[in-house]
Amino acid sequence: MLTLIVAGLPALGALFIVTYLAIEQPGTIAAPRLETISEAVVTGNPALALELMADGADVDAPARVRPGLLERDVDRLTPLEAALLVRNLELLQLLLDVGATPSASGREDCLALEFLPEAIPLLRARHAEVGRAPLGEAGSDPCGSNRGTANP
DSSP states (O other), X not given: OHHXXXXXXXXXXXXXXXXXHHHHSTTTTTOOOOOXXXXXXXXXXXXXXXXXXXXXXXXXXXXXXXTTSSSSOOSEEOHHHHHXXXXXXXXXXXXXXXXXXXXXXXXXXXXXXXXXXXXXXXXXXXXXXXXXXXXXXXXXXXXXXXXXXXXX
């Protein structure tokens, strides 16, 4: 019986360590890997976004964003939409620099008006580069009555 107790002590000690790490050091045990460019953008990780693009991920593709990464629950976002929702102008510029294109629907334009107005000139320029009608003139609202209710 004593042999069983002594043999079980290291296992019990390991269990205590794992429990401590899980409670006191969140993220140190198997933090979920960010899997999409949109998730990398939401978490402010440009290196991972570039790595995923280098591995062949489409910079314009809507992708899943897991619950809890954003303040609001959304199913799918393009990387540009993600950058606008988290108000990250630097990542938005990076995405545009590597070829991301705002959608023809103007969804990014509406998000820019609501979340990151300083992005409007960048989006306007990108629309012009790809031959689309750019975002309306300064002060106009291409989202009409939907402004303030953008729900990606």
